[in-house]
Amino acid sequence: MIALAFxxxxxxxxxxxxxxxxxxITALFGPSGAGKTTTLDAIAGLRTxxxxxxxxxxxxxxxxxxxxxxxxxDRHVGYVPQDVALFPHxxxxxxxxxxxxxxxxxxxxxxxxxxxxxxxxxREVRELSxxxxxxxxxxxxxxxxxxxxxxDEPLAAVDLERRRRILPYVERVRDELGVPVIYVTHDAEDVxxxxxxxxxxxxxxxxxxxxxxxx
Amino acid sequence: MLRAAALLAVVSLGTVSxxxxxxxxxxxxxxxxxxxxxxxxxxxxxxxxxxFNFGASNVLARQILSGAPVDVFxxxxxxxxDLVADAGMxxxxxxxxxxQNQLAVVTRSDSTAPLPSAAALAGPEIRRIxxxxxxxxxxxxxxxxxxxxxxxxxAVQQKLVPAASVRGALAAVANAAADAGIVxxxxxRRTRGVRLAFVVGEADAPxxxxxxxxxxxxxxxxxxxxFLEFLASANAAQIFREHGFLPVARSR
Amino acid sequence: MDVWQITAFTIVAxxxxxxxxxxxxxxxxxxxxxRRFPGRALLDTVVSLPLVMPPVATGLILLMLLAPRGPIGRxxxxxxxxxxxxxxxxxxxxxxxxxxxxxxxxxxxxxxxDSRYEAVAATLGARPFRVFVAVTLPLAAPAVIAGAVLAxxxxxxxxxxxIMIAGSIPGTxxxxxxxxxxxxxxxxxxxxxxxxxxxxxxxxALYASNRIATRSGMRA
Numbered sequence: 001m002i003a004l005a006f007x008x009x010x011x012x013x014x015x016x017x018x019x020x021x022x023x024x025i026t027a028l029f030g031p032s033g034a035g036k037t038t039t040l041d042a043i044a045g046l047r048t049x050x051x052x053x054x055x056x057x058x059x060x061x062x063x064x065x066x067x068x069x070x071x072x073x074d075r076h077v078g079y080v081p082q083d084v085a086l087f088p089h090x091x092x093x094x095x096x097x098x099x100x101x102x103x104x105x106x107x108x109x110x111x112x113x114x115x116x117x118x119x120x121x122x123r124e125v126r127e128l129s130x131x132x133x134x135x136x137x138x139x140x141x142x143x144x145x146x147x148x149x150x151x152d153e154p155l156a157a158v159d160l161e162r163r164r165r166i167l168p169y170v171e172r173v174r175d176e177l178g179v180p181v182i183y184v185t186h187d188a189e190d191v192x193x194x195x196x197x198x199x200x201x202x203x204x205x206x207x208x209x210x211x212x213x214x215x
Numbered sequence: 216m217l218r219a220a221a222l223l224a225v226v227s228l229g230t231v232s233x234x235x236x237x238x239x240x241x242x243x244x245x246x247x248x249x250x251x252x253x254x255x256x257x258x259x260x261x262x263x264x265x266x267f268n269f270g271a272s273n274v275l276a277r278q279i280l281s282g283a284p285v286d287v288f289x290x291x292x293x294x295x296x297d298l299v300a301d302a303g304m305x306x307x308x309x310x311x312x313x314x315q316n317q318l319a320v321v322t323r324s325d326s327t328a329p330l331p332s333a334a335a336l337a338g339p340e341i342r343r344i345x346x347x348x349x350x351x352x353x354x355x356x357x358x359x360x361x362x363x364x365x366x367x368x369x370a371v372q373q374k375l376v377p378a379a380s381v382r383g384a385l386a387a388v389a390n391a392a393a394d395a396g397i398v399x400x401x402x403x404r405r406t407r408g409v410r411l412a413f414v415v416g417e418a419d420a421p422x423x424x425x426x427x428x429x430x431x432x433x434x435x436x437x438x439x440x441x442f443l444e445f446l447a448s449a450n451a452a453q454i455f456r457e458h459g460f461l462p463v464a465r466s467r
Numbered sequence: 468m469d470v471w472q473i474t475a476f477t478i479v480a481x482x483x484x485x486x487x488x489x490x491x492x493x494x495x496x497x498x499x500x501x502r503r504f505p506g507r508a509l510l511d512t513v514v515s516l517p518l519v520m521p522p523v524a525t526g527l528i529l530l531m532l533l534a535p536r537g538p539i540g541r542x543x544x545x546x547x548x549x550x551x552x553x554x555x556x557x558x559x560x561x562x563x564x565x566x567x568x569x570x571x572x573x574x575x576x577x578x579x580x581d582s583r584y585e586a587v588a589a590t591l592g593a594r595p596f597r598v599f600v601a602v603t604l605p606l607a608a609p610a611v612i613a614g615a616v617l618a619x620x621x622x623x624x625x626x627x628x629x630i631m632i633a634g635s636i637p638g639t640x641x642x643x644x645x646x647x648x649x650x651x652x653x654x655x656x657x658x659x660x661x662x663x664x665x666x667x668x669x670x671x672a673l674y675a676s677n678r679i680a681t682r683s684g685m686r687a
Contacts, residue, residue: 046586072589079590085583089605099591144591239552241634247652268552268634269648278631281527282534283551382651405653432536
């Protein structure tokens with residue numbers, strides 16, 4: 001369970017959120033400028049809220065009252081940003097292995113076959129297509145054995161056809177690794193297709209949250 | 216134990232550079248050649264090792280005043296030595312006048328303008344006269360004093376070209392940027408492109424003495440005094456003369 | 468006088484100085500580029516001082532610090548370590564004068580690295596030092612290298628501060644100091660030879676620096 005109860009101010013914009021996330025895939029939905037990426041940044045520890053608490057599972061990673069603010073490198077949160085941000089000076093293999101901790105249980109082979117990037121491993125980042133980059137970034141985030149995965153509009157940059165091909169991978173992650181996912185989108189169709197729950201964000205406030213039942 | 220090891224490491228790094236008997240001598244740059252010769256003679260005579268630091272006298276004085284580890288200071292003029300003395304950095308009783316230099320008037324080697332005496336400096340054929348800058352360089356101060364003494368200062372003042380150093384003045388003459396120059400007699404021999412017009416006689420010349428002293432903060436005062444005594448010896452006097460310097464009459 | 472001894476000494480000293488300023492320079496560049504803290508502007512100014520002050524003034528300050536009675540010299544004295552008037556002073560003067568140039572170039576290089584890369588690296592578990600070494604530095608490498616070459620070229624030509632704390636002592640004279648000494652004592656021919664060597668080295672160093680900068684500019 002992910003507990004978010006914080007306020008974050010940036011210039012004239014204020015984000016205020018109080019939610020408990022129990023779903024395996026939670027969609028963060030809303031128009032641009034609503035504060036979705038800011039929310040992910042706060043969860044990852046890249047931005048500090050003005051006040052409140054953030055809990056991942058039973059770990060408190062941020063609590064303003066007790067001055068707890070776990071730095072990003074200790075939060076065990078995997079992040080695939082909007083711009084993917086694969087390290088340009090490393091090839092695919094080194095990118096994917098960057099966050100790997102020695103002795104961790106999750107093997108490279110598992111992630112590679114799950115995301116089908118075996119033949120990409122020795123390639124340079126600049127040679128990859130948009131969809132390939134997304135999968136590599138996803139693999140990289142997974143290889144750090146996160147307890148929570150944050151995806152920022154992973155499907156937005158890719159054309160419609162390719163989008164359909166990436167869906168199964170994210171679902172695979174959810175099913176085979178059991179890692180909860182929060183992903184940001186402003187496409188209602190994506191929400192309908194594979195989210196378990198949705199939180200709607202508008203101008204820094206949650207206007208709706210609900211579970212999505214499907215069989 | 217760790218402290219001893221660290222100490223050992225630091226000491227072995229540091230002591231290679233300065234051994235105990237090496238004297239650090241800061242000397243005016245115009246003394247470079249004669250000091251090299253004197254240094255060799257000193258070690259032949261069984262003296263200790265010498266490390267020479269040559270520079271402009273005002274820079275040397277500033278170094279000493281800022282605490283640089285100098286044992287002996289030899290300045291090109293009294294003014295810089297006075298600066299050091301006023302700050303209390305001269306070892307009591309160690310200040311002596313070592314040698315004297317003379318002023319000389321020079322022209323370009325191939326110049327035909329006659330310059331038999333000082334009066335000609337005021338003449339029309341000499342349009343520009345190069346000297347060291349009287350505001351900064353000892354040689355310039357002496358040149359100005361000389362011109363004042365013989366009453367030519369106001370007459371030639373407009374023609375003066377102040378240079379940053381004696382070298383600069385000599386270069387100006389050699390390159391025909393100036394028709395004549397007032398420099399040290401010791402510099403003339405080494406410089407191509409200029410010839411001696413005349414040496415300034417004793418009657419008109421200011422006393423150009425190179426004072427020397429032991430620096431008060433020196434940690435090798437005995438060795439420093441020994442070196443100064445050597446410089447006052449007949450052996451040293453001979454070497455000074457060979458390089459164009461005049462040993463000081465023992466009146467100071 | 469030995470042209471080759473003076474040249475070799477100058478180049479080795481400049482290399483040592485450049486090596487000496489790399490770590491502190493990178494740290495300062497990173498701190499100024501990526502960190503906000505009270506006194507940041509002050510730090511920036513202090514680091515840039517040797518760039519705008521007359522080198523002789525910088526040399527004087529160094530002299531007062533390192534002289535046997537100065538705050539730093541005093542600490543080294545009991546161990547028999549002397550810096551003033553030794554080769555160490557030459558290296559130090561070169562390093563101090565080259566540092567601001569290096570920091571400026573390295574800082575610019577670090578600033579143009581997208582901080583998103585560093586943010587992602589942090590989420591992947593990398594602590595700040597690893598982020599710097601594995602992500603920031605490789606991406607800022609061309610600017611950092613150009614900065615180092617520039618600092619090296621500056622070190623080669625350093626005179627004002629050097630003459631203050633290292634003096635003009637046969638055996639530990641750099642090209643610049645030797646040229647000055649020889650021209651001041653009428654040894655024009657030797658001075659000219661050293662001048663030629665000095666100009667050649669400076670030319671090569673600056674040319675190399677420009678090539679690196681251009682190449683990285685084109686790639687970007």
